[in-house]
Amino acid sequence: MTVKTPNSRYAADGEAVYRRRFVKKDGRDLFLYGYQPHTLPPLDEDVGAVAKGGELRFHPLRNEWNIYAPHRQNRTFKPSAANNPLAPSALGWAPTEIPFTDFELAVFENKFTSLHSEAPQPSEIDSVQLRRAGGRCEVIVYGPEDFGNLYSMGQEKRRLLLAAWNDRYTELYDQGAEFVLPFENRGDEVGVTLHHPHGQIYAFPFVPRVQQDAMNAFGKGYSLAANLQDFREDYSVAHAGGLTAFCPPFARFPFETWIAPDKCTRGPWDFSSDQLDGFAHLLGDVTRRYDEFFQRPTAYMLSLHAAPRSADDRFHFTAQFYPLLRAPGRVKYLASVEQSTGAFTVDVMPEMAAKTLRAL
Template sequence: MMRTTGELADGREIIWYDVEGSPPRVPGTDERDLPHTATSSQMRQDVLTGEWVAIASHRQSRTFMPPADECPLCPSREGRHTEVPTADYQVVAFENRFPSFSSHTDGVVPVDDGIEHMRAGVGRCEVVCFSSDHDGSFGSLSPEQARLVVDTWADRTTDLSAVEGVEQVFPFENRGAEMGVTLQHPHGQIYAYPFVPARAQRELESARAYRAETGRSLFGDIVEREVADGVRVIASNDSWVAFVPYAARWPMEVHFFPRVQRPDLPSLTDAERDDFARVYLDVLARFDRLYSTPMPYIAAWHQAPVHVDRDLAWLHLELYSTRRGEGKLKYLAGSESGMGAFVGDVLPEQQAEQLREAGA
């Protein structure tokens, strides 16, 4: 992988990633007149649950569903300057112009009085563009291009883990308007949180309790059980297993686990990165064959926290969709939104059967 760094007009960092052996990349000059980024991001703690809530009101002005010829993630061209100041690119990552967390926060005065807890939303948010092809998707990438995205995630995880105050690095992709996407260009994001989010904490607490009781890894035993049962396995290869979880919350949900415990993306071997690209593209193709239109989804990487519980964590990707049938969506209604208690629409075993039948 080749890496080239540059700077956007407002001081944000941009990094081009190219396959090894590509022509040398010359970083472009961002000719836009942009004010330097400053945010008022803050975090407030819900004292009832202990969870942190980020408040970033400046995001209300972010770009929303522009037409294709005004896409800010496409390469720049004559008379049309975008977030990427080159005429082409393979994969590119840059600081989000409208971040939820930032190292450039202004005017946030910390509060800690026993009931109200507030501090600046210090961290970093990045955009990762998977391809310069506006009409493509992750699922349409070649295995080589998908592998380059994996290498980009790993590189960004290494860099963001070294940022002062960052506790968790979370690469993810939202695909489809049904999932809240505001830009149609194939891309994902990375949040570098200044705390360990609640779901990650709960998984690690379960793993800690299981190890104390059995002396074994909860994640490892889940993988072993799913492989042995086979009923919910969708695809697998030498390094990875993809399966519908036993207690799937979403009408379509697949988890991807490496067969060997790895804490995070940077720790994956070359063979494991190649194998992930293959099995992931396989499952994404199955997703898109299920219905008459492409499947909306969220793909969420669960990595070890930066400073704690790295011996407990087991890297995995959770892929899920709110689509519960042709033209039908699952909404988080009373039970899910009010109490966090999910009610599944499709049996996990039925999900697995559908996805296996959707194979090439």
């Protein structure tokens, strides 16, 4: 889907969804998504300098590009509720990132961005490969409430989130991104500094090594769809709408869980209405199971692995949850072995993790 006009209406598989584009005074985009048109007048805004990305440096021993963005050291860190930058703005209070008194779901360009379309050309360093940190970083705010999660927000809001994700996929790829990664960090153990429910979207000017390796594997004939049939009995957690939530037998984190369509599909932009319903349901269902098992709001990393721009139809979409807990009250630390070698030590067998989550 492509949205071209401010506050335009488009159909997300039969659902009427509206998007309003608002340009903030500092030049950053703000998109407001909802089932009703957003027509509220804007309130006052803070106007300050916006960082325009850092630089990319190539690691010759790991064959990967990394992002250097020292300006992010000054990003917002665990503000009080009164200074929550992701809340709606209110008359008489300090302006927030969203200068409206209400909204359903919002996406805005990150003020403390790692990647930016106007990133400067880095200075040369002998024997080091450098590139501009082009691209874009966005924050996606799930709603005006400063509490909640992917389960408690409900199916209707999750479907709106999917519509926003798919719209951003389309526009960012149209703008030249090589890979687009929607993701969510949840919990102090992951390093979250803003606890208002939200995620982020990175549009990369290159295909990161992990996604390039996956693209190579699919290109050489690896079939996740075939494996899903083999995994079904011992590793599945739940099914809905033609998608399966499962703990892969090659998981690197205890209780790592993936969601994937049963048939090879490049990304959620190609999902049917039933698949979108199933995906939305499973996002909430996995979150519920985690919180029930770990007896607390579970710290995790969630990332959507859709096809890069250059991938063909053999690339199989997955959404991957990496919990940072290995048991109730016990954190899974990524220590020397994992960080130094990439060889993870997994404390829970994936088949037992799947059995435990499936039983909830």
